[in-house]
Amino acid sequence: MHILDIAENAVSAKADLINISVIVDEKRDELLVIIEDNGIGMSKDLLDKVKSPFTTSRTTREFGLGIPLFTASCENTGGSLDVISEPGLGTKLTARYQYSHIDRPPLGDIAETLYSLTLMNPGIDFVFSARKSESFLYDTRELKTTLDGLPITHPEVLSFIPGFLQEGITQVFGGNDT
Numbered sequence: 627m628h629i630l631d632i633a634e635n636a637v638s639a640k641a642d643l644i645n646i647s648v649i650v651d652e653k654r655d656e657l658l659v660i661i662e663d664n665g666i667g668m669s670k671d672l673l674d675k676v677k678s679p680f681t682t683s684r685t686t687r688e689f690g691l692g693i694p695l696f697t698a699s700c701e702n703t704g705g706s707l708d709v710i711s712e713p714g715l716g717t718k719l720t721a722r723y724q725y726s727h728i729d730r731p732p733l734g735d736i737a738e739t740l741y742s743l744t745l746m747n748p749g750i751d752f753v754f755s756a757r758k759s760e761s762f763l764y765d766t767r768e769l770k771t772t773l774d775g776l777p778i779t780h781p782e783v784l785s786f787i788p789g790f791l792q793e794g795i796t797q798v799f800g801g802n803d804t
């Protein structure tokens with residue numbers, strides 16, 4: 627859910643490349659979620675207050691919860707959320723969880739998240755990497771090259787993606803409740 631929220635921020639920031647990494651480091655008992663985009667970025671002023679729920683560029687309501695909720699989720703496990711951003715260049719969030727902490731949320735259905743993001747944003751490229759003792763890479767740029775002009779939203783392509791993601795992610799992390 628947090629990944630989807632943060633990726634939506636990147637989509638709103640007009641990114642055309644969104645890089646998502648989920649890394650489990652068992653030795654350091656750490657789960658890292660890194661989301662990087664090449665969107666419009668944030669001014670220093672915005673960046674300084676982005677962890678406050680009263681910071682938003684939404685016009686529909688006066689608070690934004692994506693980043694504050696993600697921050698709280700990390701901090702519940704003794705971890706932290708780092709945000710770096712450069713106007714005109716993009717934004718990078720690094721979420722750090724204590725992997726074995728009882729309050730660490732499960733990884734959830736990352737395959738479904740990535741599939742939805744791909745389907746909803748055919749003009750944006752997504753690179754996803756999963757790492758534990760093995761690794762898995764999903765790169766829509768590579769996929770589009772292989773497709774040789776066939777749109778990524780073609781039914782045959784869309785029916786291939788979920789299984790590909792699910793298999794790769796399960797290979798690295800095991801089942802959904804990891």
Ligand SMILES: Nc1ncnc2c1ncn2[C@@H]1O[C@H](COP(=O)(O)OP(=O)(O)OP(=O)(O)O)[C@@H](O)[C@H]1O
Nearest residue numbers: 635636639667681682683684690691692693694717
């Ligand atoms: N990747 C990003 N690039 C540029 N600006 C960003 C990015 N992520 C967040 N922001 C800025 O920070 C604000 C707060 O983000 P946050 O996700 O916390 O709330 P929101 O997106 O405004 O609302 P919600 O997530 O609740 O729908 C955004 O409105 C936007 O101005």
Ligand SMILES: [Mg+2]
Nearest residue numbers: 631635692693
């Ligand atoms: Mg948001």
